[in-house]
Amino acid sequence: MDAELDEFEKHCRALSQHKMTCTGEPLSSPPRSEWPGLVTTRGDFHTLVSSVYKLWRESWKLDVGFLRTATGDSRVARDFDQMIYQLRTAMQHTDNPDAMAYMTEWTNDLCGGHNPTSKEDWSACGRALIAALSEAVVSLTAIAVANRSQESFRHAWWAKYSESIQAVVTRVAADLNLNLTVTAKQHHERQVEKRWSRHRLRAGETASQVMASFAEASLVAEVRRLPGDYTEILDELRVLGTNDAVAALRLAHSVAEISGTTGETYVKLVTSVWTTLRPGSRQ
Numbered sequence: 002m003d004a005e006l007d008e009f010e011k012h013c014r015a016l017s018q019h020k021m022t023c024t025g026e027p028l029s030s031p032p033r034s035e036w037p038g039l040v041t042t043r044g045d046f047h048t049l050v051s052s053v054y055k056l057w058r059e060s061w062k063l064d065v066g067f068l069r070t071a072t073g074d075s076r077v078a079r080d081f082d083q084m085i086y087q088l089r090t091a092m093q094h095t096d097n098p099d100a101m102a103y104m105t106e107w108t109n110d111l112c113g114g115h116n117p118t119s120k121e122d123w124s125a126c127g128r129a130l131i132a133a134l135s136e137a138v139v140s141l142t143a144i145a146v147a148n149r150s151q152e153s154f155r156h157a158w159w160a161k162y163s164e165s166i167q168a169v170v171t172r173v174a175a176d177l178n179l180n181l182t183v184t185a186k187q188h189h190e191r192q193v194e195k196r197w198s199r200h201r202l203r204a205g206e207t208a209s210q211v212m213a214s215f216a217e218a219s220l221v222a223e224v225r226r227l228p229g230d231y232t233e234i235l236d237e238l239r240v241l242g243t244n245d246a247v248a249a250l251r252l253a254h255s256v257a258e259i260s261g262t263t264g265e266t267y268v269k270l271v272t273s274v275w276t277t278l279r280p281g282s283r284q
Contacts, residue, residue, distance in 0.1 A: 002124070005131035006036060012138040019145035020064065023155040024162045026171070029060050040127025041120035047092045049127050053134055054089040057082070060167075067161040068141045071148060081137035088130075163209050166193050166216075173216040192219040224254040228263040237268055238275050249275060 010033070017028035037049050057065060069078050088107065090100035109115060111129050112122045148154040162168055170189050174181050181189070193215045200211060227234070227250075234253045235241035256262075256271045 002037075002040060002128050002131060005128045005135070006033060009131055009135040009138065012135050012142060016138055016142045016145060019142060019149055020158070020162075023145070023149055023158040025159070026162060026168060028064065029167070031056065037127070040123050042123055043117070046117075046123050046126050046130075049130060050085070050088045050092050053130060054085050057085055057134070057137070063161050063165050064158075065141065067158055068144045071144055071154065071157070075140045075144060077140035078137050081133055084133060164212075166190050166197065166212060169193065169209060169212040170216045170220075173213055174220060177217075177220055179220060189216060189219045225258060227253055228257055228267055233268065234271055237272055245279075252278075 010030070013028060013030045017030070020026065020028045031052070036052065037045050040046050040049055065078065065082070069075050069082075084103075084107070087100050087103040090097050091104035095101060105116070108117050108122075108126055111117070111125045117123050117126055167186075167190055170181075170186060170193060174186070174189075193212055196215045197212055200215075231250055231253070232241065235246055235249060238245075238249050240246050240249045252275060253271050256274055257267065260267070260270055262270055
């Protein structure tokens with residue numbers, strides 16, 4: 002399957018370059034190490050189908066949706082979308098007769114009219130799936146090539162991508178000069194997605210602004226340990242067990258991060274800032 006993956010990665014690089022031109026962001030694509038090295042069993046094929054499905058219908062959802070409808074739906078991309086949907090459904094829901102029939106016909110065509118049973122059969126299915134994904138990427142690239150010179154097309158693609166939670170988290174992290182690991186980035190994306198799914202836009206709000214505020218809150222929420230017992234701060238500020246306790250500790254974290262002080266100097270600094278912001282709060 003190496004040859005098919007080589008071809009796929011080549012086409013991904015081409016589409017990614019066009020996306021960079023239009024949106025300033027590359028096309029996300031999993032590294033070679035995340036793809037199954039060999040497909041020789043039904044389980045291997047199942048894993049590959051899931052990986053392709055998540056890439057096409059989740060990670061690339063906004064890009065695929067935009068390009069498919071930019072100048073009329075691409076037949077190749079539309080057919081691939083239906084194919085990966087049916088294969089994933091058949092793998093996940095064996096009680097779905099339509100999806101099972103689709104998968105049986107698709108795999109039998111690749112195996113000389115019989116169900117895949119041998120290593121060679123499943124390998125042929127794996128190679129065919131990656132080849133079909135490559136063809137779909139080529140069809141999307143053709144749409145990008147045909148339209149990227151138009152300012153309206155570039156702006157529309159950028160606007161569509163700017164609604165992406167992944168893009169928002171990346172942008173806000175860059176504004177905060179945070180270098181996130183893949184795991185950390187995915188964590189913050191889930192936090193933003195959870196809050197965004199429950200939010201209803203109010204008058205004057207935009208999706209990108211609200212998601213950015215959620216991303217900022219999630220990214221900033223990860224703070225270092227206080228240089229001491231938190232109850233000492235709450236006692237000193239006389240807010241232990243009150244509604245001001247949370248706000249006081251947020252301030253304490255900020256003072257610790259900005260000043261780098263510890264011990265009595267730190268406690269006095271927190272107290273000074275707190276009383277400045279809340280005059281009379283300790284009387």
